[in-house]
Amino acid sequence: MRVVQRPKPKLMQSLYFIDIFKGLMLTLRHVIRNILNPDQMMVVYFPEQKKELPPPTRGRHRLMKREDGSPRCTACMLCATVCPAECIHILAGESTDTAIEKYPERFDIDMLRCVYCGFCVEACPLDAIRMDVPEVTVANYSREKLVYHKEFLLNHHNEDYVKNYNPPRPVIETHGPLARP
Amino acid sequence: MNSALFQFLNITIIAFVVWLIPLQFIPFLIWLERKGSAFIQDRVGPDRTDVLGFRLFGYIQNFADVVKLLMKEDVIPLQANRFYFLLAPFWSMMFSLIPLMSIPLAGSIHWINTTIHFQVVNLNVGLLFFFSITSMGILGIVLAGWASNNKFSLIGGLRSSAQMISYELSMAMSLITLLVVYQHADFQTIVHEQTGLYHFFGYTMCLPNWGFFLQPIAFLIFLVASFAETNRNPFDLPEGESELVAGYHVEYSSIKFALFFMSEYANMVVVSFLNVSLFWGGYEVPYVSTAQLIQSPRIVLLVLSGIIFIMGLLVFVVLFRHGWKQRTLYNGVKKWEPFLLGTGMAFIGLIFLILIPFWLHWNFPAWFPLALTALVQFGCLIIKVVFFCWLFVWVRWTLPRFRYDQLMNLGWKIMLPIAMLNFLVTSIFVILK
Numbered sequence: 001m002r003v004v005q006r007p008k009p010k011l012m013q014s015l016y017f018i019d020i021f022k023g024l025m026l027t028l029r030h031v032i033r034n035i036l037n038p039d040q041m042m043v044v045y046f047p048e049q050k051k052e053l054p055p056p057t058r059g060r061h062r063l064m065k066r067e068d069g070s071p072r073c074t075a076c077m078l079c080a081t082v083c084p085a086e087c088i089h090i091l092a093g094e095s096t097d098t099a100i101e102k103y104p105e106r107f108d109i110d111m112l113r114c115v116y117c118g119f120c121v122e123a124c125p126l127d128a129i130r131m132d133v134p135e136v137t138v139a140n141y142s143r144e145k146l147v148y149h150k151e152f153l154l155n156h157h158n159e160d161y162v163k164n165y166n167p168p169r170p171v172i173e174t175h176g177p178l179a180r181p
Numbered sequence: 182m183n184s185a186l187f188q189f190l191n192i193t194i195i196a197f198v199v200w201l202i203p204l205q206f207i208p209f210l211i212w213l214e215r216k217g218s219a220f221i222q223d224r225v226g227p228d229r230t231d232v233l234g235f236r237l238f239g240y241i242q243n244f245a246d247v248v249k250l251l252m253k254e255d256v257i258p259l260q261a262n263r264f265y266f267l268l269a270p271f272w273s274m275m276f277s278l279i280p281l282m283s284i285p286l287a288g289s290i291h292w293i294n295t296t297i298h299f300q301v302v303n304l305n306v307g308l309l310f311f312f313s314i315t316s317m318g319i320l321g322i323v324l325a326g327w328a329s330n331n332k333f334s335l336i337g338g339l340r341s342s343a344q345m346i347s348y349e350l351s352m353a354m355s356l357i358t359l360l361v362v363y364q365h366a367d368f369q370t371i372v373h374e375q376t377g378l379y380h381f382f383g384y385t386m387c388l389p390n391w392g393f394f395l396q397p398i399a400f401l402i403f404l405v406a407s408f409a410e411t412n413r414n415p416f417d418l419p420e421g422e423s424e425l426v427a428g429y430h431v432e433y434s435s436i437k438f439a440l441f442f443m444s445e446y447a448n449m450v451v452v453s454f455l456n457v458s459l460f461w462g463g464y465e466v467p468y469v470s471t472a473q474l475i476q477s478p479r480i481v482l483l484v485l486s487g488i489i490f491i492m493g494l495l496v497f498v499v500l501f502r503h504g505w506k507q508r509t510l511y512n513g514v515k516k517w518e519p520f521l522l523g524t525g526m527a528f529i530g531l532i533f534l535i536l537i538p539f540w541l542h543w544n545f546p547a548w549f550p551l552a553l554t555a556l557v558q559f560g561c562l563i564i565k566v567v568f569f570c571w572l573f574v575w576v577r578w579t580l581p582r583f584r585y586d587q588l589m590n591l592g593w594k595i596m597l598p599i600a601m602l603n604f605l606v607t608s609i610f611v612i613l614k
Contacts, residue, residue: 017401020580027221027579034220035499039506041223048510 053134055165058118060133061109063153064168067181071154072128072171075102079120079129087113088120099178107150111138126174132166133157187295196301199281203447206570208243210446214574215239221578234514237522247439255435258329265328270433270440273321277447280314283307284454285369287464287558288471290551299464299555300369307367308360311455312353315410318448319345322412322429325441329432337428340418340585344409347592348416352406354600355399358607359459362395372463376470389467392460398603400460402596407452409592412445414577416588453569454562461565464558474557478550481557482540486533493530497523 012018034041044051053059064072075092093105121131135157140146171181216239219226227239235241257266284307285300304310319342326338363371371392379388379395386394393400409416430441457463466474474481504519583591 020576023579024575027575030223031217031220034223036502037506038225038503041225043223043225045225045510 053136055132057134058116058131060111060135060138061114061120061129061131061148061153062133062157063107063150064128064130065154066171070097070180071104071107071150072126072168072175073104073107074100074126074128074175075104075107076125078123078125082119082123084117084119085113085115087111087115097180099180100175104150107153109148109153111146111148112143127169184295191297192301195286195299196282199284199286199301200278202281203278203450204443206450206566207443207446208240210449210570210574211243211246212240213571214577215242217571217574218578221575231515235518236515250436250439253435255437256432258331258432260330261432262328262330265324266432267437269321269325269328270437270444271321272324273318273444274440274447276314276318276321277444277451280311280451281454283310283368284458285372285464286562287555288373289369290555292548292551297555299559303367303369305365305367307369308356308371308459309366312349312356315448315451316345316349318444321444325433326429329429331432333426334429334431337431341412341429344412344416344418344588344592347589348406348409348596351402351592351596351600352410354597354604355396355402355406356459358396358399358600358604359392361604361608361611362392368458368463372458372465375462376465378468389462389465391462391467396460396603396607398599402600402603403456403460405591405596407456408573408576409588411448411452411573413449413573415580415583417577417582418585418588449570449573450566453566453573456569457562457565464562466557466561471554471558474554475550478545478553479540481553483537485557486537486540489533490530493526493528493533497527497530499523500526 066072073090074095075090077090077092080086080088080090087110089106089108089110090104091106092102095101095103097103116131118131120129138146171179216226218224227242228236230236230239230241230245232241232244257263282301283304285298285303287299289299290297322341322345323338326334326336326341359371360366363374365371365374375390375392377390379386379390381394388394408414412418430438433441465471500519500523504517504523507519508516510516
């Protein structure tokens with residue numbers, strides 16, 4: 001065991017007052033500078049200014065589309081099963097595309113229950129759900145409006161935002177060669 | 182007029198004013214604390230709440246706070262001692278409002294054959310009264326800690342009682358020195374003694390005769406002890422939130438919590454008043470005595486107008502700069518607010534500049550110099566108090582918190598011996614003189 005001797009404070013330091021005075025002057029400098037130049041504070045005035053979030057941000061969910069605009073989702077229920085918060089509710093319907101049998105008639109995500117764990121994205125074998133919409137303010141005035149429906153999840157986001165960063169996997173790879181692209 | 186009735190009216194009005202002072206200081210101090218801490222940490226602080234688009238730089242936030250605190254559910258824990266639990270916040274608030282009653286706000290005015298006092302009671306034991314009342318305030322915190330039946334609040338209450346009692350000793354010790362120097366315990370005399378220039382062993386210095394220059398060591402000890410007394414930052418162990426959640430007021434909610442919060446700020450105001458009255462000349466304007474103020478109201482008016490004009494201009498420049506740099510941020514009234522306020526301040530300053538020739542030719546009534554003197558002295562007192570309140574805020578956001586053993590060591594092993602030594606040396610000097 002090695003005992004580390006702390007350096008003994010000098011007389012002036014142990015009197016505190018001089019060092020306290022130095023510290024006070026430092027904070028006063030900040031106050032005066034910030035009163036005179038309020039624009040150089042490192043602050044984002046949030047609702048007016050918004051910071052661009054980087055592409056790999058984990059944000060709110062979105063549903064991916066095929067080329068004809070129908071959802072890639074085949075209502076396999078894997079995401080709803082794996083979800084620890086039980087916030088995904090899927091109602092399956094019969095699809096016109098014979099290769100994939102089912103499609104989600106309803107796809108609701110209760111954002112009040114969601115814990116943003118991202119398990120649904122990992123569970124999905126079809127690359128049909130992603131959590132990359134760079135929105136951090138999921139807020140509303142009523143609880144009903146925070147249950148996001150299929151149409152909202154499919155459409156209300158900027159497609160170009162992530163396209164270059166992480167392009168969707170081809171439908172042939174995930175859904176099989178017979179499915180519509 | 183009946184002199185007894187007049188005195189009664191005088192005392193009632195002044196008591197009302199004195200009661201209002203801390204209550205008016207509280208929102209100002211909360212604003213100062215928020216904005217000051219924000220600027221020290223390079224943030225903006227509250228600036229969103231507005232009334233018709235006017236934010237007054239975050240001052241409106243206080244109104245939102247009041248509404249929020251009044252509307253919240255008032256929870257009383259089931260296991261708490263109901264009576265003491267309810268008593269504690271009122272106790273703290275009451276004993277932080279009373280001590281100001283013995284502080285003179287301005288010099289007494291002699292008008293025809295009556296005397297108007299700007300002090301509620303001129304006790305000849307004013308200092309002792311002040312101390313006895315402020316030390317009663319500890320009981321509120323201890324009661325809150327014990328009655329809410331919570332371990333954290335109990336520890337907070339215990340800590341605060343230990344801390345306040347040990348620092349009260351060195352505080353009192355440092356003030357005894359002042360008693361020895363002034364040989365009086367009433368504030369009127371103590372403040373009156375601090376007029377004129379400072380005499381140092383027969384030499385007249387170009388400093389005002391303030392208690393600080395007579396007793397600098399006592400002042401430093403008093404200042405440190407007053408931080409501990411008001412539970413403010415370097416010594417805010419009773420509510421060390423990293424250790425005790427929130428300290429003695431964990432279980433309090435709604436307006437009862439607000440009362441504790443307010444009593445903390447009222448305590449700051451009260452201690453600042455004491456500090457200013459004892460060490461910084463109270464209501465006395467430095468270098469200018471009351472008689473001089475009464476004799477030359479024209480010069481006072483000129484100087485006041487000049488100060489108001491310069492301040493108005495300064496505020497105008499700062500606000501316009503502020504508004505110009507943030508002109509792209511907001512819309513509507515919010516965008517124009519700094520410009521509007523700045524123009525208003527500049528306008529007030531200009532009015533006072535234009536009034537200067539008027540002051541020179543105005544035949545004022547006989548009561549005017551007296552009223553002006555009282556106003557100037559009261560303003561001087563308030564300016565000094567605001568500076569010391571800012572010092573509380575400033576220190577809080579600069580220094581880290583002391584550890585408990587460091588706190589006790591500082592109080593008992595360093596400050597108390599120094600205060601006693603100071604007392605001894607001063608007494609010897611006073612006797613030899």
